[in-house]
Amino acid sequence: MFAGRPDWHAPTHWAGRPVYAVFEQPGRFMAAPQRLRTASFRLDIYEQDRGDAGLERFSLLQLGFEADFGLDALREGAPDGAAGLSALPAEAAWLRLHAASALSLPPEVMALQTLDMAGLGAMGLALRLDGPSTTLFEGALRTGLLAVGAQAWVRTRGVAERWPLRLSFDPAALRAALPALEGPLKALHDRLLEAPETLGLQALLDVPLSHRSQACDAVLDRLVERFGTLCPGPTDGPAGETQLVFDADRMPAGQVSWNLAEPLLCPRLLAIEADPLAPLRELAPELWNGQLVRRHSVPALGSGWHAITALPNLPGPRAGLLRTQLELIAPPHPPARPFSSRASAPLPADDAPFALNLRLAPDEPLRYQWKTSAFVLNGGQPELVQGPLQTADQRHLVIGPDALGIRLWCVEVDAALLREARIELSCQGLRDGRPWTVRGQVDSERSRLALALPRDLQDGTLTATATALAGDRSCTSSPQALTDNGMYLDAFSFEGSGARHLSLVCEFDDDAPQALIELAPEDRSDEPGRRSLRRLTPATPAADWSWTALSPLRSGYRWRWAGQPDWSAALSPAQALQLRSSQAPTRSTP
Structure with a gap:
């Protein structure tokens, strides 16, 4: 239940950023994203002459974001013994644009938007703007581009803060003591810190003031999980503020007892910065049209025709x-209209918006059904999968993964690993009692891949094979069960990374009093700080050596007799290093 979850208790700091230990997995850490980087920006503007109804104008704004975790910089500041650092997965995300008071933006754009999660670190937003809003937004981009920014929030789940304390309270009394069911999380924390007795939590007074903040965090985590919901703060509040909304129906009269030392899964809301208009700033305004802003003229339709985008x-x-x-x-x-009407079109390969013309009776209200048909690969053979039949009465459809009748399962690979290897992915499972297989490749050109899987796939597992870009080394991960949130692969997902151990033995077959052996990771022999010296004698002819391998493709070691210039070829620690003292070029002295 708690395995693989971040531990909110006592985060450490690397390179000035908080890093959370993985619960009960020593040496493993997780880092939250530091910002949302805009991966794509597209504004599609549609215009259509509707005769007596005038000119219809609307637009579709699409934003694609990638979470920037900054793992490479954190690894450089990692302390010794930190075997692995991975990205902290988010289960939901929100975005709100803000602008200078002199700049007018449409209310739809300024509202809090829920981002669509497309993977561990990929998020998207699709927004429809009507004609006046389109004109207002386009003008604001050209006149006040530098004055537009954004605030983002990501929600993730981890193991709650803990403190050795038991407390009991009445939820109804707590509800009555609150000024409102919704308020800033920080304000509630400050009240718990300064006057917990006013909330019926007198037990916090037994905690020394120097440690009470940590105990308050433990109480807040449990209040959120049991009675409330975290949400982004209001538009006029401080930047990055988090609100706690209590549910009165979940706070009846009675007695609740908590042991704050016990682990518990709870959500937290992390505020990060975003710059959704960065692609526009990187291009001159005269280059926007055709690259980032596209205009579409939809031909006028006769009576009864409807353009569905x-x-x-x-x-x-x-x-x-x-x-x-x-x-x-x-x-x-x-x-x-005594007959049915149909229209169909393939989805573009680049996921661009497209339009279909559907003909109804002249005065018939717009109402129709829609579905998708997908051809997916199973072991190299195509199979047809039908999506669910849905009903709509809107002129605009957003086609998400749920509409396809399949599951687009996302795999993301750490950029540091892709700089030295390409990754072959193979997903296997059973469907209707028959094997199902789909394969794909991830490399430095694309670090993320969505595998098309049937929703009724059973016993699904993923196997990854990393092949070095230089040389012929390769390694394969053990099959891993498919999770709900996709999978993130890094060097520590493969056997060979992490802690490595070597046993070395020297047979003293001459009168040498000792043997000095120098050892180093295979890719760090030129770094004096990573070398290790072992002294073997006839009385202690055996020794052990341990080190941390940061790549499964560079998990071996090199050795040499002390004082010699040349290192051995890279060797595997699976076999003990066996030497004879008579092999030493010269006798080693202390």
């Missing part, structure tokens, strides 16, 4: 998905 909102790039088709179906609507 569709936006694929799918994680990518994808493997195992050959082709996807969208079909619109309007059942018969007698007496004006």
Whole structure:
């Protein structure tokens, strides 16, 4: 239940940033994202002449974000003994744009937006703007680009703060003592710190003031999990503020007893910076059209025709998905239209918005059904998977993974590993009692891949093979069960990374009083600080040596007789290093 979760208790700091230990996994740590980097920006503006109805104008704003964890910089500041550092997965994310008071932005853009999670560190936003909002937003971009920023929040779940204390209280009394059911999380923390007795939590007074803040965090974590929900702060509040909203129905009269020393899973909301308009600043305004801002003229339709725009909102790039088709179906609507009407189109490979024309009766209200058909690969052979039949009455459809009838399962690979290897992915499982297999490749050009899997896949596992870009070394991970949130692979996902151990034995077959052996990781022999010297004597002819391998493709070691210039070839520690004293070029002296 708690395995692989970050521990909110006593985070450490590397390179000035908080890093959380993985619960009950010594040497493993997780880091939260430090910012959201804008991976894509697209504004599609549509105009259509509707005759007497005038000119219809609207736009679709699409933003793609990637979480920047800054793992490379953190690893450089990692202390000795830190075997692994990985990204802290988020289960939800929000974004709110803000601008200088002199700059007017449409209310839809300024509102708090929920981001679509497309992977461990990938998020997206699709927003439809009407005609006036489109004009206002486009003008604001050109006149006040530098005055527009954003604040983002990510929610993740970990093991709650702990403190050796038992407390009991009445939830109804706590609810009555609160000024409102919604308020800043920091304000509640300050009240717990300064006057816990006013909330019916007198037990906190037994904690010394120097440690009471930690005990307050333990109480807050449990209050959030049991009685409330964390959400981003209001627009007019401080930057990055977190609100706690209590649910009165979950706080009846009674007695609740907690042991704050026991572990408990609880959510936390982390505020990070974002710059959604960064791609626009990197281009001259005259280059926006065609690259970031696209204009579409939709031909006028006769009476009864409806232009339905569709936006694929799918994680990518994808493997195992050959082709996807969208079909619109309007059942018969007698007496004006006694026949069914259909329209279909393939989803573009680049996930660009597209339009379908659906013909209904002149005065018939817009209402139709829609579904998708996807051809997916199973061991190299295509199979057809039908999505669920859905009903809509809107002119705009957002096609998410749930609409495809398949599961787009995301795998992300650490950039440091991809600088030295390409990764072959193989996902296996059973569907209707038959084997199902899909494969894909991740390299430095694309660090993320979404595998197309049937939703009824059973016993699914993922196996990854890392092949060195230089040389012929390769290694394969053990099969890992598919999780709900995708998978993040780094060097420590493969056998050979992490703690390594070597046994060495010297047979003294001459009168040498000792043997001095110098050892180093295979890729660190030129760094004096990573070398280790072992002294063997006839009385103690054996020794052990341990080190940390940062790559499964560089997990061996090199050795040499002390004082010699040349190192051995890279060797595996699976076999003990066996030497004879007579092999030493010269006798070693202390």
